[in-house]
Amino acid sequence: MTAIDQSLPVIGGPDLPQVRRLVTEIPGPRSASLLARRSAAVSAGVSGTVPIFAQAAGGGVIVDVDGNSFIDLGSGIAVTTVGNANPEVAARVSEQAARLTHTCFMVVSYDGYVEVCEQLNRLTPGDHEKRSALFNSGAEAVENAVKIARAATKRQAVIVFEHGYHGRTNLTMALTAKDMPYKHSFGPFAPEVYRMPMSYPFRDGDVSGAEMAARATLRIDKEVGADQVAAIIIEPIQGEGGFIVPAPGFLPAIREYASDNGIVFVADEIQTGFCRTGSWFACEHEGIVPDLITTAKGMAGGLPLAAVTGRAELMNAVHPGGLGGTYGGNPVACAAALGAMQSMEEQDLNSRARQIESLMLPRLRALAAADPRIGEIRGRGAMLAMEIVKAGTKDPDSALTSAVAKYCHGHGVVLLTAGTYSNVIRFLPPLTIPDELLTEGLDVVAEAFAAN
Ligand SMILES: *Cc1c(COP(=O)(O)O)cnc(C)c1O
Numbered sequence: 380m381t382a383i384d385q386s387l388p389v390i391g392g393p394d395l396p397q398v399r400r401l402v403t404e405i406p407g408p409r410s411a412s413l414l415a416r417r418s419a420a421v422s423a424g425v426s427g428t429v430p431i432f433a434q435a436a437g438g439g440v441i442v443d444v445d446g447n448s449f450i451d452l453g454s455g456i457a458v459t460t461v462g463n464a465n466p467e468v469a470a471r472v473s474e475q476a477a478r479l480t481h482t483c484f485m486v487v488s489y490d491g492y493v494e495v496c497e498q499l500n501r502l503t504p505g506d507h508e509k510r511s512a513l514f515n516s517g518a519e520a521v522e523n524a525v526k527i528a529r530a531a532t533k534r535q536a537v538i539v540f541e542h543g544y545h546g547r548t549n550l551t552m553a554l555t556a557k558d559m560p561y562k563h564s565f566g567p568f569a570p571e572v573y574r575m576p577m578s579y580p581f582r583d584g585d586v587s588g589a590e591m592a593a594r595a596t597l598r599i600d601k602e603v604g605a606d607q608v609a610a611i612i613i614e615p616i617q618g619e620g621g622f623i624v625p626a627p628g629f630l631p632a633i634r635e636y637a638s639d640n641g642i643v644f645v646a647d648e649i650q651t652g653f654c655r656t657g658s659w660f661a662c663e664h665e666g667i668v669p670d671l672i673t674t675a676k677g678m679a680g681g682l683p684l685a686a687v688t689g690r691a692e693l694m695n696a697v698h699p700g701g702l703g704g705t706y707g708g709n710p711v712a713c714a715a716a717l718g719a720m721q722s723m724e725e726q727d728l729n730s731r732a733r734q735i736e737s738l739m740l741p742r743l744r745a746l747a748a749a750d751p752r753i754g755e756i757r758g759r760g761a762m763l764a765m766e767i768v769k770a771g772t773k774d775p776d777s778a779l780t781s782a783v784a785k786y787c788h789g790h791g792v793v794l795l796t797a798g799t800y801s802n803v804i805r806f807l808p809p810l811t812i813p814d815e816l817l818t819e820g821l822d823v824v825a826e827a828f829a830a831n
Pocket residue numbers: 515516517518519521544545546547614618619647648649650675676
């Protein structure tokens with residue numbers, strides 16, 4: 380294809396033409412020259428997935444600096460759930476930025492922070508008395524959940540699970556299961572972290588959720604001591620680990636064990652929260668009420684904001700001044716979050732996530748039925764995945780997984796992978812994506828399997 384000269388969009392959002400359209404090779408000349416500047420200026424430790432530079436995005440597309448329009452099946456890793464450059468988010472951000480950008484909430488308060496906390500307390504599972512605190516990133520929220528649980532229980536040990544992902548800071552690297560790329564060469568890691576077996580139905584065979592939970596809790600009893608444990612931290616559906624949905628009964632049994640032993644049950648809903656799975660929080664699918672819940676990603680329409688929300692008596696157990704940070708709950712990020720939450724409620728994005736599931740699942744299952752290299756289709760709502768294996772086995776095929784992703788990137792689809800074994804293709808479309816683009820995106824995925 381030849382490069383054509385065209386004016387690039389300066390405004391994104393849902394009014395961008397909702398089409399897949401390639402007008403240059405990938406990467407195009409402008410992206411290629413920016414990629415060269417990128418590698419001359421940016422640390423090689425920060426990698427990239429799709430070799431393009433973004434110009435504008437919205438609805439279900441990302442337009443690059445060469446005018447190519449990509450179907451977005453990644454939402455910047457489950458962040459732009461309400462759509463990129465969402466108009467409600469953009470309007471509130473510019474209004475707030477023109478009024479005040481920062482006072483530091485610990486110095487001079489502002490209403491946006493309080494309103495985000497009120498919304499979190501209202502929307503998260505459970506009708507008990509709650510409090511929230513705001514931070515900048517998911518990892519920071521998880522670290523603070525640990526601080527709160529330790530302060531409240533006067534215990535130290537933290538339980539996490541195989542395949543879990545909780546961030547890249549020192550404590551959250553310790554909580555995260557996977558060596559490469561997250562932890563490799565970065566130790567030593569924080570102590571008093573214990574990793575337990577996770578329910579992973581595709582690889583556990585017929586073991587029930589209750590039985591897997593019993594194995595984990597027996598090990599906590601024998602290896603750690605339940606009365607030493609401050610917190611159990613778990614993603615109700617594991618994100619980076621490969622969209623692993625535990626067998627029914629696993630989460631409720633772990634939740635019950637935590638209650639029975641005075642352990643703070645922390646649901647890390649940073650990837651699953653805010654309509655992604657077809658409900659406000661993924662815990663709701665199994666009727667779980669966490670003691671603390673961590674949120675970030677989808678909450679603020681692309682601005683950096685994270686939170687810990689939970690039982691008032693736990694959240695208030697920390698001494699005054701023990702929680703905070705210079706930027707935590709920045710007013711512009713709070714304005715974005717309030718706009719994002721308004722869009723979620725007004726547009727009933729939980730229903731939209733369930734619609735996306737019913738549109739995508741039959742198609743993905745048909746692909747899997749026709750191709751023995753697709754071992755399993757799983758997930759909930761607009762958080763779906765395929766696990767890729769060598770035909771006739773459960774041996775992970777990471778080479779095929781990256782070949783499929785690469786084919787999609789070269790053919791106008793932004794697609795992400797995941798998994799401990801790097802063999803999972805994950806779908807995280809913005810909930811504003813039109814049906815036709817979803818279908819077309821899956822056509823390209825099918826082509827990618829046919830070509831590999
Ligand atoms: C992304 C993620 C984190 C870390 O969030 P950052 O904002 O990248 O620090 C923590 N937990 C889960 C489940 C995540 O998906």
